Amino acid sequence: MRTFRSGLLIGLAIAAAIATAAITYERYDTKTLKRTVRRDAVLCGVNTGLPGFSIPDDKGNWSGFDVDFCRAVAAAIFDDPKKVKFVPLDANERFKELQSRKVDILARNSTWSMSRETNYDLYFPAVAYYDGEGFMVRTSRKADSALDLGGTKICVQDGTTTRLNLADYFKDNNLNYEEVKFEKLEDMLKAYDEAKCDVMTSDVSQLYALRLRLTKPNESFILPDVISKEPLAPVVRQRDDDWMMIVKWTLYAMINAEELGVTSKNIDEAMKSKKPDVMRLVGNEGEYGEDLGLTKDWAARIIRHVGNYGEVYDRNIGANSKLKIPRGLNQLWNAGGIMYAPPLR
């Protein structure tokens, strides 16, 4: 009887230990960098296809703003921006897939919100792109501001936060409008193109992409106003602080590089700089890279292979891309925008 009881106790103890280990495995993952290095590639969750942000060509080569961010992380770790495996993910599976370790980073135009962090045990290290709801209007309207849109017919997609934000904004500003709502994005675009409404509203990044599909793109423009907060950020799992720090400071290194004027074109010159800020960035002063678990020249690798924040922006979504989204909020804090990175020191 006694042996049976102690046997049972030992059995229960072992079962409990296994259960705890399993839960710990699920909730506490502290080895992402180690596994990434062993695998010799970063696993990067991206959008299945969103022009400017992440899109594959016929040969399966990915490009875009989100894609370049993962390449920057790979450059920091491996000195090789090609050591990334891109995993296209749908909107509704993306957080589960990150949680269950199908990917190391999610760089998939995801809006940072509190519930996404708390409900999925995830962490959004830093804002990569400030998006938000905006308005497309015809140039003939001569509107300078969203406040000039009183009394207009506005096309909006039903069942979106966009529609709710629109209602709030017009109510707050005592303006009337006539809502023309659509289930599908395609139908909304068609209606605007056929002048069934004066204005179309959606997130600014999307409006620039939709504008290219109009019959006469030059006859419409997007107002500078942004009326809601849609901060897009990369995402990692909670409780792997070492990995989170690498992801966070990869982005901050790119932003700081732009602020300091360090680009992929002048990086060799920057390596010889005697300016303390630049010396710290490129690894000629301090041990910032080592403290991240990387090499001294981690940030120089990012800039050399991928470029600074402004270069990545211009190439994929800005002036040198098809989309041509003005920097707006995403301009540096000292040049008209709000993009701000803590100092690297």
Add this chain to the structure above:
Amino acid sequence: MTALRHLILAMVAAVGLMLSASQSFAQQQDVGDQPGLVPDDTVELDPEYRKQLVLYRTTEPPGTIIIQTAERHLYLIQGNGRALRYGIGVGRDGFQWQGQLNITRKAEWPDWTPPPEMIARQPYLPRFMAGGPGNPLGARAMYLGTTVYRIHGTNQPQTIGTAISSGCFRLVNADVIDLYSRVPVGTRVIVRQKPRL
């Protein structure tokens, strides 16, 4: 009739070639000033350099001009988080300066007296040139402080977006006329350069 048409076509092609050649030349290296050249008003600016209202957050008061040379943009602050943005041509290497000055004088179709340093560098320049369409200062000029620098028009619209000037900021004539009508003498002009390594 066909011969005439061929001749016209050939001439159009030749002018087109000259234009495209001067454009690629401008992007690569110095284009000297071309006094007497009548600007080609059909040159279409890159969308990035066309005048537009943009979001711009700043603590500077409305009416201030901020020039960000690395971007090749001139911002006229409107307040309320926005600015009118114009595309500009800026000073080439060695002719880049930064700081704050006021507009001290404004002139329509300004005369041009190239300073001695410019003549030393480009000896073919005239000593004086009366204002007009062929004048490199273009349709308007706004003089900055007591310096030799100005915000002015141009007879070379294809040079917007490049760094080739001797330190002045040039806009296409339509834009400089627009800017001129919006800013009085006394306007504060802040010039920002790309940080040095």
